[in-house]
Amino acid sequence: MSLIHSTAIVDPKAELDSSVRVGPYTVIGAHVQIGAGTSIGAHAVIEGHTTIGEHNTIFQFASLGAVPQDKKYAGEPTRLIIGNNNTIREFTTFNLGTVTGIGETRVGNDNWIMAYVHLAHDCVVGNHTIFANNASLAGHVTINDWVILGGYSLVHQFCIIGEHAMTAFAAGVHKDVPPYVMAAGYRAEPAGLNTEGLKRRGFSAEQIANIKNVYKILYRQGLPYEEARAQIVALADTAPELAVFKDFFAVSERGVIR
Template structure:
Protein backbone atom coordinates (compact mmCIF):
# COMPACT_ATOMS: atom_id res chain seq x y z
CA UNK A 1 0.00 0.00 0.00
CA UNK A 2 3.09 2.21 -0.15
CA UNK A 3 3.86 3.30 -3.72
CA UNK A 4 7.38 2.52 -4.87
CA UNK A 5 8.07 6.20 -5.61
CA UNK A 6 7.03 7.46 -2.17
CA UNK A 7 9.83 8.68 0.11
CA UNK A 8 9.37 7.82 3.77
CA UNK A 9 11.89 8.78 6.44
CA UNK A 10 13.11 5.82 8.53
CA UNK A 11 11.92 7.55 11.72
CA UNK A 12 8.34 7.90 10.46
CA UNK A 13 5.77 5.57 12.04
CA UNK A 14 2.86 4.33 9.92
CA UNK A 15 -0.01 2.34 11.38
CA UNK A 16 -1.72 -0.68 9.86
CA UNK A 17 -3.39 -0.26 6.49
CA UNK A 18 -1.92 3.18 5.81
CA UNK A 19 -1.79 3.93 2.09
CA UNK A 20 0.74 6.35 0.58
CA UNK A 21 0.43 7.44 -3.05
CA UNK A 22 3.02 8.06 -5.73
CA UNK A 23 5.76 10.64 -5.12
CA UNK A 24 4.51 11.54 -1.65
CA UNK A 25 7.11 12.51 0.95
CA UNK A 26 6.76 11.56 4.63
CA UNK A 27 9.40 13.27 6.74
CA UNK A 28 11.14 12.62 10.03
CA UNK A 29 9.08 12.42 13.23
CA UNK A 30 5.80 11.85 11.43
CA UNK A 31 3.28 9.45 12.94
CA UNK A 32 0.23 8.34 10.93
CA UNK A 33 -2.62 6.31 12.41
CA UNK A 34 -4.06 3.17 10.91
CA UNK A 35 -6.39 3.31 7.95
CA UNK A 36 -5.30 6.78 6.82
CA UNK A 37 -5.07 7.23 3.04
CA UNK A 38 -2.50 9.64 1.62
CA UNK A 39 -2.79 10.52 -2.04
CA UNK A 40 0.00 11.20 -4.54
CA UNK A 41 2.35 14.19 -4.29
CA UNK A 42 1.54 14.87 -0.62
CA UNK A 43 4.24 16.34 1.64
CA UNK A 44 4.06 15.75 5.40
CA UNK A 45 6.85 17.24 7.51
CA UNK A 46 7.43 16.52 11.16
CA UNK A 47 7.02 16.63 14.01
CA UNK A 48 3.46 15.74 12.99
CA UNK A 49 0.95 13.28 14.45
CA UNK A 50 -2.04 12.23 12.35
CA UNK A 51 -4.78 9.95 13.68
CA UNK A 52 -6.86 7.18 12.17
CA UNK A 53 -8.92 6.96 8.98
CA UNK A 54 -8.04 10.35 7.54
CA UNK A 55 -8.22 11.05 3.80
CA UNK A 56 -5.49 13.35 2.51
CA UNK A 57 -5.70 14.31 -1.17
CA UNK A 58 -2.98 15.04 -3.68
CA UNK A 59 -0.69 18.07 -3.30
CA UNK A 60 -1.60 18.75 0.33
CA UNK A 61 1.25 20.12 2.45
CA UNK A 62 1.08 19.38 6.17
CA UNK A 63 3.45 20.15 9.01
CA UNK A 64 5.54 22.79 7.27
CA UNK A 65 7.41 25.38 9.28
CA UNK A 66 5.27 28.31 10.48
CA UNK A 67 5.20 31.43 8.35
CA UNK A 68 6.28 33.63 11.24
CA UNK A 69 9.43 35.75 11.33
CA UNK A 70 9.77 35.08 15.07
CA UNK A 71 10.17 31.36 14.45
CA UNK A 72 13.77 30.31 15.11
CA UNK A 73 13.58 26.62 14.33
CA UNK A 74 12.37 25.49 17.76
CA UNK A 75 10.69 22.10 17.99
CA UNK A 76 6.96 22.50 17.39
CA UNK A 77 4.20 20.15 16.27
CA UNK A 78 1.12 19.60 14.15
CA UNK A 79 -1.51 17.28 15.65
CA UNK A 80 -4.45 16.05 13.55
CA UNK A 81 -7.19 13.78 14.90
CA UNK A 82 -9.31 11.09 13.24
CA UNK A 83 -11.56 10.86 10.17
CA UNK A 84 -10.65 14.21 8.67
CA UNK A 85 -10.94 14.96 4.96
CA UNK A 86 -8.11 17.14 3.66
CA UNK A 87 -8.42 18.00 -0.01
CA UNK A 88 -6.12 19.30 -2.74
CA UNK A 89 -3.52 22.00 -2.00
CA UNK A 90 -4.46 22.38 1.67
CA UNK A 91 -1.61 23.81 3.76
CA UNK A 92 -1.36 23.41 7.54
CA UNK A 93 1.67 24.74 9.43
CA UNK A 94 3.18 23.62 12.72
CA UNK A 95 3.03 25.83 15.82
CA UNK A 96 5.55 28.32 17.17
CA UNK A 97 7.43 28.33 20.44
CA UNK A 98 5.77 31.56 21.56
CA UNK A 99 2.30 30.36 20.56
CA UNK A 100 2.08 27.15 22.54
CA UNK A 101 4.03 24.99 20.12
CA UNK A 102 1.14 23.03 18.60
CA UNK A 103 -1.27 23.54 15.72
CA UNK A 104 -4.19 21.21 16.44
CA UNK A 105 -7.06 19.90 14.31
CA UNK A 106 -9.69 17.67 15.92
CA UNK A 107 -11.89 14.94 14.44
CA UNK A 108 -14.35 14.69 11.53
CA UNK A 109 -13.43 17.97 9.87
CA UNK A 110 -13.56 18.82 6.17
CA UNK A 111 -10.81 21.04 4.79
CA UNK A 112 -11.60 21.57 1.12
CA UNK A 113 -9.30 22.69 -1.69
CA UNK A 114 -6.80 25.50 -1.07
CA UNK A 115 -7.63 25.94 2.62
CA UNK A 116 -4.81 27.40 4.76
CA UNK A 117 -4.43 26.85 8.50
CA UNK A 118 -1.59 28.89 9.97
CA UNK A 119 0.60 28.26 13.01
CA UNK A 120 -0.84 27.66 16.48
CA UNK A 121 -4.46 27.42 15.33
CA UNK A 122 -6.80 25.26 17.38
CA UNK A 123 -9.68 23.68 15.42
CA UNK A 124 -12.40 21.61 17.07
CA UNK A 125 -14.53 18.82 15.61
CA UNK A 126 -17.06 18.54 12.78
CA UNK A 127 -16.10 21.80 11.08
CA UNK A 128 -16.27 22.59 7.36
CA UNK A 129 -13.71 24.83 5.66
CA UNK A 130 -14.91 25.58 2.15
CA UNK A 131 -12.58 26.28 -0.76
CA UNK A 132 -10.01 29.07 -0.30
CA UNK A 133 -10.95 29.83 3.31
CA UNK A 134 -8.03 30.66 5.56
CA UNK A 135 -6.98 31.16 9.17
CA UNK A 136 -4.16 33.42 10.32
CA UNK A 137 -2.04 32.39 13.30
CA UNK A 138 -3.36 31.63 16.78
CA UNK A 139 -7.03 31.37 15.71
CA UNK A 140 -9.49 29.19 17.68
CA UNK A 141 -12.39 27.54 15.84
CA UNK A 142 -15.14 25.79 17.82
CA UNK A 143 -17.03 22.62 16.96
CA UNK A 144 -19.42 22.60 13.98
CA UNK A 145 -18.22 25.96 12.62
CA UNK A 146 -18.69 26.47 8.88
CA UNK A 147 -16.25 28.66 6.98
CA UNK A 148 -17.66 29.54 3.56
CA UNK A 149 -15.56 29.99 0.45
CA UNK A 150 -13.00 32.83 0.37
CA UNK A 151 -13.61 33.68 4.03
CA UNK A 152 -10.82 34.44 6.47
CA UNK A 153 -10.14 34.96 10.16
CA UNK A 154 -7.58 37.45 11.52
CA UNK A 155 -4.87 36.29 13.90
CA UNK A 156 -5.75 35.65 17.57
CA UNK A 157 -9.51 35.69 16.88
CA UNK A 158 -11.93 33.11 18.27
CA UNK A 159 -14.99 31.72 16.49
CA UNK A 160 -17.47 29.96 18.75
CA UNK A 161 -19.17 26.61 18.17
CA UNK A 162 -21.92 26.39 15.52
CA UNK A 163 -21.07 29.81 14.06
CA UNK A 164 -21.40 30.36 10.32
CA UNK A 165 -18.97 32.60 8.41
CA UNK A 166 -20.47 33.68 5.09
CA UNK A 167 -18.77 33.65 1.70
CA UNK A 168 -16.02 36.25 1.35
CA UNK A 169 -16.43 37.40 4.95
CA UNK A 170 -13.31 38.64 6.71
CA UNK A 171 -13.46 38.21 10.47
CA UNK A 172 -11.39 40.62 12.55
CA UNK A 173 -12.95 40.11 15.98
CA UNK A 174 -14.33 37.30 18.13
CA UNK A 175 -17.55 35.64 16.91
CA UNK A 176 -19.76 34.16 19.67
CA UNK A 177 -21.25 30.66 19.35
CA UNK A 178 -24.26 30.22 17.04
CA UNK A 179 -23.80 33.60 15.30
CA UNK A 180 -24.01 33.96 11.52
CA UNK A 181 -21.69 36.52 9.90
CA UNK A 182 -22.65 38.37 6.70
CA UNK A 183 -20.88 37.68 3.42
CA UNK A 184 -19.20 41.06 3.21
CA UNK A 185 -15.76 42.37 4.05
CA UNK A 186 -15.31 43.18 7.71
CA UNK A 187 -18.26 40.93 8.35
CA UNK A 188 -21.04 41.81 10.76
CA UNK A 189 -23.45 39.58 12.74
CA UNK A 190 -26.66 38.81 10.89
CA UNK A 191 -28.64 36.63 13.27
CA UNK A 192 -28.03 33.08 14.43
CA UNK A 193 -27.25 29.98 12.40
CA UNK A 194 -30.75 28.62 12.95
CA UNK A 195 -30.81 26.39 9.86
CA UNK A 196 -27.58 24.71 10.86
CA UNK A 197 -28.85 24.21 14.40
CA UNK A 198 -32.03 22.54 13.11
CA UNK A 199 -29.95 20.15 11.01
CA UNK A 200 -27.98 19.21 14.11
CA UNK A 201 -31.08 18.38 16.13
CA UNK A 202 -31.59 21.55 18.17
CA UNK A 203 -35.26 21.69 19.18
CA UNK A 204 -37.37 24.91 18.94
CA UNK A 205 -36.97 25.64 22.65
CA UNK A 206 -33.19 25.64 22.45
CA UNK A 207 -33.18 27.78 19.30
CA UNK A 208 -35.61 30.27 20.87
CA UNK A 209 -33.30 30.67 23.88
CA UNK A 210 -30.33 31.31 21.59
CA UNK A 211 -32.34 33.89 19.65
CA UNK A 212 -33.24 35.71 22.88
CA UNK A 213 -29.56 35.79 23.82
CA UNK A 214 -28.65 37.14 20.39
CA UNK A 215 -31.25 39.91 20.63
CA UNK A 216 -29.95 40.81 24.08
CA UNK A 217 -26.38 41.00 22.86
CA UNK A 218 -26.92 42.67 19.50
CA UNK A 219 -30.36 44.26 19.17
CA UNK A 220 -31.31 45.68 22.58
CA UNK A 221 -29.00 48.68 22.42
CA UNK A 222 -27.12 47.57 25.52
CA UNK A 223 -23.45 47.88 26.28
CA UNK A 224 -21.62 44.57 26.30
CA UNK A 225 -21.35 44.72 30.09
CA UNK A 226 -25.11 45.29 30.50
CA UNK A 227 -25.92 42.61 27.95
CA UNK A 228 -23.72 40.19 29.85
CA UNK A 229 -25.70 40.79 33.04
CA UNK A 230 -28.91 39.84 31.26
CA UNK A 231 -27.26 36.78 29.72
CA UNK A 232 -26.40 35.59 33.21
CA UNK A 233 -30.12 35.41 33.96
CA UNK A 234 -30.95 33.70 30.67
CA UNK A 235 -28.15 31.19 31.18
CA UNK A 236 -29.87 29.82 34.28
CA UNK A 237 -32.36 28.08 32.01
CA UNK A 238 -30.22 27.37 28.94
CA UNK A 239 -26.90 25.56 28.61
CA UNK A 240 -26.54 27.11 25.16
CA UNK A 241 -26.75 30.63 26.56
CA UNK A 242 -24.26 29.55 29.22
CA UNK A 243 -21.91 28.55 26.38
CA UNK A 244 -22.28 32.02 24.87
CA UNK A 245 -21.60 33.61 28.25
CA UNK A 246 -18.52 31.46 28.79
CA UNK A 247 -17.26 32.50 25.36
CA UNK A 248 -17.68 36.19 26.24
CA UNK A 249 -15.72 35.66 29.43
CA UNK A 250 -12.91 33.97 27.50
CA UNK A 251 -12.79 36.55 24.74
CA UNK A 252 -9.65 38.68 24.72
CA UNK A 253 -10.45 40.75 21.65
CA UNK A 254 -13.30 42.99 20.64
CA UNK A 255 -16.55 41.18 20.00
CA UNK A 256 -18.00 41.12 16.49
CA UNK A 257 -20.60 43.90 16.38
Protein backbone atom coordinates (compact mmCIF):
# COMPACT_ATOMS: atom_id res chain seq x y z
CA MET A 1 0.00 0.00 0.00
CA SER A 2 1.34 3.42 -0.96
CA LEU A 3 2.13 5.80 1.89
CA ILE A 4 1.54 8.77 -0.43
CA HIS A 5 -2.10 9.86 -0.57
CA SER A 6 -3.66 9.68 -4.02
CA THR A 7 -4.42 13.42 -4.02
CA ALA A 8 -0.86 14.48 -3.15
CA ILE A 9 1.27 15.92 -5.95
CA VAL A 10 4.86 14.70 -5.71
CA ASP A 11 7.23 15.66 -8.52
CA PRO A 12 8.78 12.55 -10.09
CA LYS A 13 12.25 14.04 -9.51
CA ALA A 14 11.73 14.39 -5.76
CA GLU A 15 13.63 11.85 -3.65
CA LEU A 16 11.50 10.36 -0.89
CA ASP A 17 12.42 7.33 1.18
CA SER A 18 9.87 4.54 0.72
CA SER A 19 8.77 4.94 4.35
CA VAL A 20 7.80 8.63 4.02
CA ARG A 21 4.09 9.34 4.59
CA VAL A 22 2.47 12.14 2.59
CA GLY A 23 -1.02 13.40 3.40
CA PRO A 24 -3.85 14.55 1.14
CA TYR A 25 -3.34 17.51 -1.20
CA THR A 26 0.27 18.03 -0.19
CA VAL A 27 2.63 19.34 -2.89
CA ILE A 28 6.30 18.32 -3.04
CA GLY A 29 8.68 19.85 -5.58
CA ALA A 30 11.36 18.44 -7.83
CA HIS A 31 14.41 19.33 -5.72
CA VAL A 32 13.13 17.95 -2.41
CA GLN A 33 14.80 15.09 -0.54
CA ILE A 34 13.08 13.48 2.47
CA GLY A 35 14.57 10.79 4.73
CA ALA A 36 13.16 7.66 6.30
CA GLY A 37 10.28 7.74 8.75
CA THR A 38 9.23 11.32 8.10
CA SER A 39 5.50 12.06 8.09
CA ILE A 40 3.92 15.00 6.25
CA GLY A 41 0.35 16.08 6.90
CA ALA A 42 -2.33 17.35 4.54
CA HIS A 43 -2.04 20.50 2.44
CA ALA A 44 1.65 21.04 3.16
CA VAL A 45 3.89 22.58 0.48
CA ILE A 46 7.55 21.58 0.35
CA GLU A 47 9.51 23.16 -2.48
CA GLY A 48 12.88 24.59 -3.47
CA HIS A 49 16.18 22.80 -2.86
CA THR A 50 14.99 21.36 0.44
CA THR A 51 16.56 18.43 2.30
CA ILE A 52 14.66 16.92 5.23
CA GLY A 53 16.19 14.19 7.39
CA GLU A 54 14.68 11.21 9.18
CA HIS A 55 11.75 10.80 11.56
CA ASN A 56 10.40 14.32 11.33
CA THR A 57 6.70 15.04 11.85
CA ILE A 58 5.46 17.88 9.66
CA PHE A 59 1.88 18.94 10.26
CA GLN A 60 -0.78 20.15 7.84
CA PHE A 61 -0.43 23.49 6.04
CA ALA A 62 3.31 23.86 6.64
CA SER A 63 5.23 25.80 3.97
CA LEU A 64 8.86 24.71 3.70
CA GLY A 65 11.42 25.85 1.15
CA ALA A 66 9.61 28.82 -0.37
CA VAL A 67 11.73 31.60 -1.84
CA PRO A 68 13.06 34.10 0.71
CA GLN A 69 11.22 37.33 1.43
CA ASP A 70 14.17 39.30 0.14
CA LYS A 71 13.89 41.64 -2.84
CA LYS A 72 17.47 40.86 -3.83
CA TYR A 73 16.72 37.18 -4.34
CA ALA A 74 16.88 36.37 -8.05
CA GLY A 75 16.08 32.66 -8.18
CA GLU A 76 19.47 31.29 -7.13
CA PRO A 77 19.49 27.59 -6.10
CA THR A 78 19.82 28.23 -2.37
CA ARG A 79 18.78 25.65 0.20
CA LEU A 80 16.74 24.70 3.23
CA ILE A 81 18.22 21.88 5.32
CA ILE A 82 16.27 20.22 8.15
CA GLY A 83 17.77 17.50 10.35
CA ASN A 84 16.18 14.60 12.20
CA ASN A 85 13.44 14.07 14.80
CA ASN A 86 11.88 17.50 14.52
CA THR A 87 8.24 18.34 15.15
CA ILE A 88 7.05 21.12 12.83
CA ARG A 89 3.51 22.26 13.48
CA GLU A 90 0.75 23.89 11.43
CA PHE A 91 1.27 27.01 9.27
CA THR A 92 5.03 27.20 9.84
CA THR A 93 7.04 28.98 7.13
CA PHE A 94 10.72 28.14 6.58
CA ASN A 95 12.38 30.03 3.70
CA LEU A 96 15.42 29.21 1.58
CA GLY A 97 18.75 30.95 2.12
CA THR A 98 20.23 33.69 -0.05
CA VAL A 99 23.51 34.12 -1.88
CA THR A 100 24.16 37.31 0.11
CA GLY A 101 23.92 35.21 3.28
CA ILE A 102 25.23 31.69 3.92
CA GLY A 103 23.22 30.26 1.02
CA GLU A 104 21.00 28.09 3.19
CA THR A 105 18.60 28.05 6.09
CA ARG A 106 19.43 25.28 8.58
CA VAL A 107 17.45 23.50 11.29
CA GLY A 108 19.17 20.86 13.42
CA ASN A 109 17.76 17.88 15.31
CA ASP A 110 15.13 17.26 18.00
CA ASN A 111 13.47 20.66 17.77
CA TRP A 112 9.86 21.36 18.78
CA ILE A 113 8.50 24.11 16.54
CA MET A 114 4.92 25.17 17.18
CA ALA A 115 2.27 26.68 14.92
CA TYR A 116 2.81 29.84 12.86
CA VAL A 117 6.56 30.01 13.50
CA HIS A 118 8.54 31.81 10.78
CA LEU A 119 12.19 31.15 9.93
CA ALA A 120 13.48 33.68 7.44
CA HIS A 121 16.38 33.23 5.01
CA ASP A 122 19.83 32.22 6.24
CA CYS A 123 18.73 31.42 9.79
CA VAL A 124 20.58 28.70 11.68
CA VAL A 125 18.70 26.78 14.38
CA GLY A 126 20.57 24.28 16.54
CA ASN A 127 19.29 21.24 18.42
CA HIS A 128 16.72 20.65 21.19
CA THR A 129 15.10 24.06 20.82
CA ILE A 130 11.46 24.96 21.52
CA PHE A 131 9.74 27.70 19.52
CA ALA A 132 6.30 28.57 20.93
CA ASN A 133 3.47 29.74 18.70
CA ASN A 134 4.12 32.71 16.40
CA ALA A 135 7.80 33.11 17.28
CA SER A 136 9.49 34.70 14.27
CA LEU A 137 13.07 35.06 13.14
CA ALA A 138 14.23 37.73 10.70
CA GLY A 139 17.03 36.87 8.29
CA HIS A 140 20.52 35.72 9.33
CA VAL A 141 19.53 34.85 12.93
CA THR A 142 21.40 32.16 14.86
CA ILE A 143 19.58 30.17 17.57
CA ASN A 144 21.88 27.87 19.51
CA ASP A 145 21.12 24.55 21.24
CA TRP A 146 18.46 24.26 23.96
CA VAL A 147 17.03 27.75 23.40
CA ILE A 148 13.35 28.34 24.24
CA LEU A 149 11.48 31.14 22.46
CA GLY A 150 8.24 32.24 24.10
CA GLY A 151 5.09 32.81 22.07
CA TYR A 152 5.14 35.83 19.75
CA SER A 153 8.86 36.41 20.32
CA LEU A 154 10.44 38.45 17.53
CA VAL A 155 14.15 38.29 16.76
CA HIS A 156 15.85 41.05 14.75
CA GLN A 157 18.04 40.14 11.79
CA PHE A 158 21.65 39.08 12.51
CA CYS A 159 20.94 38.46 16.21
CA ILE A 160 22.43 35.49 18.06
CA ILE A 161 20.74 33.72 20.98
CA GLY A 162 23.16 31.66 23.04
CA GLU A 163 22.80 28.12 24.37
CA HIS A 164 20.08 27.51 26.99
CA ALA A 165 18.77 31.08 26.74
CA MET A 166 15.04 31.79 26.91
CA THR A 167 12.72 34.58 25.81
CA ALA A 168 9.47 35.56 27.51
CA PHE A 169 6.10 35.98 25.79
CA ALA A 170 6.23 38.67 23.09
CA ALA A 171 9.89 39.51 23.68
CA GLY A 172 11.48 41.77 21.08
CA VAL A 173 15.09 40.67 20.69
CA HIS A 174 17.10 43.48 19.11
CA LYS A 175 20.58 42.51 20.33
CA ASP A 176 22.35 39.24 21.11
CA VAL A 177 21.21 37.20 24.11
CA PRO A 178 24.06 35.52 26.03
CA PRO A 179 23.89 31.83 26.94
CA TYR A 180 21.57 30.89 29.83
CA VAL A 181 20.00 34.37 30.05
CA MET A 182 16.25 34.99 30.13
CA ALA A 183 15.17 37.92 27.96
CA ALA A 184 11.87 39.76 28.42
CA GLY A 185 10.17 42.92 27.20
CA TYR A 186 9.26 44.73 24.00
CA ARG A 187 12.92 45.77 23.73
CA ALA A 188 14.25 42.69 25.45
CA GLU A 189 16.23 43.12 28.65
CA PRO A 190 17.91 40.50 30.86
CA ALA A 191 15.48 38.99 33.37
CA GLY A 192 17.56 36.44 35.26
CA LEU A 193 18.35 32.82 34.50
CA ASN A 194 16.16 29.84 33.69
CA THR A 195 17.41 28.01 36.78
CA GLU A 196 14.60 25.45 36.89
CA GLY A 197 15.20 24.58 33.24
CA LEU A 198 18.89 24.04 33.91
CA LYS A 199 18.09 21.72 36.83
CA ARG A 200 15.81 19.66 34.59
CA ARG A 201 18.63 19.34 32.07
CA GLY A 202 20.95 17.93 34.70
CA PHE A 203 23.04 20.96 35.66
CA SER A 204 24.49 20.61 39.17
CA ALA A 205 24.20 23.21 41.92
CA GLU A 206 27.87 24.07 41.40
CA GLN A 207 27.42 24.56 37.67
CA ILE A 208 24.39 26.79 38.21
CA ALA A 209 26.34 28.81 40.76
CA ASN A 210 29.11 29.34 38.19
CA ILE A 211 26.56 30.54 35.64
CA LYS A 212 24.97 32.89 38.22
CA ASN A 213 28.41 34.37 38.88
CA VAL A 214 28.81 35.17 35.18
CA TYR A 215 25.36 36.78 35.15
CA LYS A 216 26.40 39.00 38.09
CA ILE A 217 29.57 40.06 36.28
CA LEU A 218 27.66 40.95 33.14
CA TYR A 219 24.57 42.57 34.67
CA ARG A 220 24.91 43.27 38.39
CA GLN A 221 28.35 44.76 39.05
CA GLY A 222 28.02 47.87 36.90
CA LEU A 223 31.06 47.02 34.82
CA PRO A 224 31.58 48.42 31.31
CA TYR A 225 30.63 45.81 28.76
CA GLU A 226 34.17 45.24 27.47
CA GLU A 227 35.51 44.74 30.99
CA ALA A 228 32.71 42.33 31.89
CA ARG A 229 33.25 40.40 28.70
CA ALA A 230 36.98 40.07 29.37
CA GLN A 231 36.35 38.72 32.86
CA ILE A 232 33.82 36.18 31.56
CA VAL A 233 36.12 35.00 28.75
CA ALA A 234 38.86 34.46 31.35
CA LEU A 235 36.46 32.36 33.44
CA ALA A 236 35.31 30.33 30.43
CA ASP A 237 38.30 28.00 30.67
CA THR A 238 37.67 27.19 34.32
CA ALA A 239 34.45 25.17 33.94
CA PRO A 240 32.89 23.28 30.99
CA GLU A 241 29.49 24.95 31.40
CA LEU A 242 31.13 28.35 30.88
CA ALA A 243 32.91 27.47 27.64
CA VAL A 244 29.87 28.56 25.61
CA PHE A 245 30.47 32.16 26.70
CA LYS A 246 33.84 32.21 24.99
CA ASP A 247 32.31 30.97 21.74
CA PHE A 248 29.40 33.40 22.06
CA PHE A 249 31.51 36.51 22.57
CA ALA A 250 33.77 35.48 19.67
CA VAL A 251 30.89 35.82 17.21
CA SER A 252 28.64 38.41 18.85
CA GLU A 253 28.70 41.61 16.80
CA ARG A 254 25.49 43.43 17.70
CA GLY A 255 26.30 43.73 21.39
CA VAL A 256 24.21 42.03 24.07
CA ILE A 257 20.93 42.96 25.68
CA ARG A 258 21.56 45.24 28.68
